[in-house]
Amino acid sequence: MERRLQQLFFALSILALVLIVAAAWQANTPSWKTYQHNFLQLEAQGEPNAVAKAAVLATPPEIHQVMLTGLQRVDRCTTCHLGVEDPTMKDAPEPFRYHANLGSHIPSKFGCTICHGGQGLATDKEAAHGKVAFWPNPLLSNDYIRASCGRCHKEGDVPGVPELTEGRRLFESQGCRGCHKLNGVGGSIGPDLTAEGANHRAPEWLEQHFLTPNAVSAGSAMPNFHFTREQARALTYYMLSLTSEEMGSYYSSVRVIPGPEYGRKLFEEKNCITCHNVGGVGAKTGPDLMGVTTRHSLEWLDEQLVNPELVYPGSSMPAYDLEPNARKALVAYLNSATPADIQLLLAHKNHPLTPEDVGIEAGKADFARFGCAGCHGTELQGGVPNPNAQGGEVPSLLHLSDDYTKDEVIAVIRNGRAPPLDNTAGPTPPLYMPSWKKVLSDEDINRLADFLWSKQEKKKESW
Numbered sequence: 001m002e003r004r005l006q007q008l009f010f011a012l013s014i015l016a017l018v019l020i021v022a023a024a025w026q027a028n029t030p031s032w033k034t035y036q037h038n039f040l041q042l043e044a045q046g047e048p049n050a051v052a053k054a055a056v057l058a059t060p061p062e063i064h065q066v067m068l069t070g071l072q073r074v075d076r077c078t079t080c081h082l083g084v085e086d087p088t089m090k091d092a093p094e095p096f097r098y099h100a101n102l103g104s105h106i107p108s109k110f111g112c113t114i115c116h117g118g119q120g121l122a123t124d125k126e127a128a129h130g131k132v133a134f135w136p137n138p139l140l141s142n143d144y145i146r147a148s149c150g151r152c153h154k155e156g157d158v159p160g161v162p163e164l165t166e167g168r169r170l171f172e173s174q175g176c177r178g179c180h181k182l183n184g185v186g187g188s189i190g191p192d193l194t195a196e197g198a199n200h201r202a203p204e205w206l207e208q209h210f211l212t213p214n215a216v217s218a219g220s221a222m223p224n225f226h227f228t229r230e231q232a233r234a235l236t237y238y239m240l241s242l243t244s245e246e247m248g249s250y251y252s253s254v255r256v257i258p259g260p261e262y263g264r265k266l267f268e269e270k271n272c273i274t275c276h277n278v279g280g281v282g283a284k285t286g287p288d289l290m291g292v293t294t295r296h297s298l299e300w301l302d303e304q305l306v307n308p309e310l311v312y313p314g315s316s317m318p319a320y321d322l323e324p325n326a327r328k329a330l331v332a333y334l335n336s337a338t339p340a341d342i343q344l345l346l347a348h349k350n351h352p353l354t355p356e357d358v359g360i361e362a363g364k365a366d367f368a369r370f371g372c373a374g375c376h377g378t379e380l381q382g383g384v385p386n387p388n389a390q391g392g393e394v395p396s397l398l399h400l401s402d403d404y405t406k407d408e409v410i411a412v413i414r415n416g417r418a419p420p421l422d423n424t425a426g427p428t429p430p431l432y433m434p435s436w437k438k439v440l441s442d443e444d445i446n447r448l449a450d451f452l453w454s455k456q457e458k459k460k461e462s463w
Contacts, residue, residue, distance in 0.1 A: 030123060031080075031123075032061075032079050032080050032123045035079075035080040035082075035095060036061045036062075036079070036080075036082065037061070038096075039083070040056055041057070043056050044056040044057050046088065063079050064076065064078045064079045064082075066107060066111045068109075068110070068114075070251055071110075071111065071114055071247065071251070073111065073113060073114070074121055075107070075111030075113050075120035076120060076121060076123055076128070077107075077111070077112040077113065077116075077118070077120065077128065078107055078112070079123055080095045080123075080125070080128075081095045081112070082096055083098050084097075084098065084102075084107055084112075085098070085099070085102070085107060110251075113137070114148065114151065114152075115145060115148040116139055117130055117137045117138055117139050117140045117148075118137065118138065118139045119132070119137075136198060136199060136200045137198065138202075140203070140240070141203060144237065144240060146160070146161045146237070147161070147163070147238075147241050148240070148241065149164065149241070150164045150240075150241025150242075151197070151241050151243050151245060152251055154241075154323040154325070155258045155262065155323050155325040155329065156258040156262045156326075161237070163238075164237050164238060164241060166234040167235045167236070167239070167241075168238050170231055170234060170235055171238055172368065173368060173373070173378065174225055174373060175368070175371040175373030175375065175376075176193075176371055176374055177369065177370055177371030177374070178372055178373070178375055179222070179371060179375075180192065180371075181193065181194065182194055182242070182321060183321045184321075185319065186370075187370075187371055187434060188434075189221060189430075189431070189432075189434070190221070190222060194242060194244050195242060195244040196239045196240075196242045197239060197240040197243040198242075198245070203236050203240060206235075206240070207229075207232045207233055208232075209222075210225070210227050210231070210232035210236065211227060211229070211232045219430075221431055223374070223375070223385060258325060258326065258328075258329040259329060259332055260333040260335070260336050262329040262333075263329035263330040263331070263332050263333025263334070264333045264337075264341070266322070266329065266330050266333070267330060267333055267334075267337075268345055270320060270365070271361055271362065271364075271365040272289075273342060273345055274361040274365065275317070275358070275362060276288070276289050277342070278290045278338065278341070278342045279338065279339035280339065281343055281346070282342050282346070283358040286316075289334055289337065290339070292334055293331060298331060301334075302324075302327050302328075302331065304317075305319075305320060305322060305330065305331075306319065307319055316441050316443040318366070318444065356450075359451075360447070360450050360451050360454045362444075362447045362451075363444075363447035363449070363451030363452070366440070366444050366447060366451075367448060370436075370440070375394045375431055376394060376397050377396075380396060380397040380452070380455050381396050381398065382394045382396035386419060386429045386430065386431045387429060387430065388422050388423055388426040388427055388428070388429050389419035389420065389421070389429040389431070390419065390420040390421065390422050391422075392422065397452055397455070398456065398457045399456065400452055400453075400456060401453060409452065410445055410446065410449050412433060413433075413436050413440075413445050413448055413449070414437045414442075414445055415437065416432070416433050416435035417432070417433040418432050418433075419431070419432060419433075
């Protein structure tokens with residue numbers, strides 16, 4: 001018996017020794033060293049003589065890392081992806097292939113993970129590609145890498161990435177802000193999307209969520225907007241670009257800052273002319289903007305666009321969700337805007353704006369900007385499913401005036417309202433009318449009512 005125990009102990013000791021040797025060997029021959037060895041052999045093939053080949057092959061292995069203090073990250077991707085900046089490696093196999101179309105986005109300044117995702121500090125392939133538990137940013141698929149452009153280039157159209165522009169337009173026009181906050185502006189029925197691109201959700205999940213919300217998230221209050229595959233893809237691009245990351249001064253300085261032309265586009269998109277005029281041309285509700293850049297400092301104007309109530313207590317001007325460079329572009333346009341240019345903007349309207357039109361247009365802008373269309377539809381048609389509410393869906397707003405006075409509608413917008421229940425013993429309907437009195441001024445609420453009344457359809461006469 002004692003001899004058998006001795007034999008067992010000896011066998012276990014040998015096994016432990018083998019495991020220790022194997023662990024030591026693995027620790028000293030990580031996969032990145034193998035990649036570097038293979039790269040050096042590939043690189044040596046192009047050398048003209050044996051001496052040069054030997055010099056290349058004698059290069060000691062080492063971790064390559066890029067310190068990106070402005071992006072608060074460290075990237076070690078080029079430890080394996082050794083040929084990304086070498087044009088002679090354009091036909092090399094991965095992971096050694098030259099990265100075409102880098103332009104000014106050189107790895108020594110930008111790294112790799114800011115665009116591709118993944119775990120920059122890792123040196124093991126699986127971990128570096130972010131395919132590990134609890135890592136929120138796995139490597140993006142080739143289909144969605146361009147979505148990362150929007151993480152830095154937030155203002156204007158991003159050249160070569162029309163999906164970002166379309167995704168941003170859909171987000172604003174389809175009423176997403178009615179349920180979701182973005183940069184502090186919007187509703188709270190759904191999750192805050194300010195950092196959606198930094199979450200663990202895969203692009204495929206996001207795209208499918210836009211196509212069939214309830215199939216992906218059972219019981220989701222999000223309605224099916226019947227987006228096309230292209231629209232869902234564009235919205236996915238936009239979501240992936242939202243990370244709320246702070247970029248260092250270097251990255252801000254190298255971005256192309258939109259100029260007055262983009263500011264003009266914003267001026268038109270935000271319907272500034274429904275309240276303001278330039279040199280007497282336009283609406284008279286807000287102040288004349290002719291020469292406004294000489295009357296106020298750039299800092300004052302920027303703060304006015306961010307938080308008008310703070311700068312000018314009692315102001316009816318809404319706070320817009322605009323990036324800093326977008327605000328600069330808008331101010332640049334105001335610096336050069338002329339009455340003749342405003343005439344051109346107004347010429348796009350079907351008819352000259354009357355004072356009544358001004359209120360309706362402003363109400364229409366608020367209806368889109370605060371996401372009312374998300375529940376009520378872009379044409380006020382309703383129809384969004386709302387389980388256990390009477391009728392089972394959000395009702396149309398096209399016949400409000402048949403059942404309510406304008407003052408009653410204003411009170412509902414101001415104070416909110418829960419939908420009547422279909423079954424009093426059943427669950428609370430997921431969609432409800434929130435109170436807007438702390439978000440919208442009385443003037444904004446009245447304008448919304450004016451817009452709703454302008455869209456009312458009369459009931460057909462019956463025999």
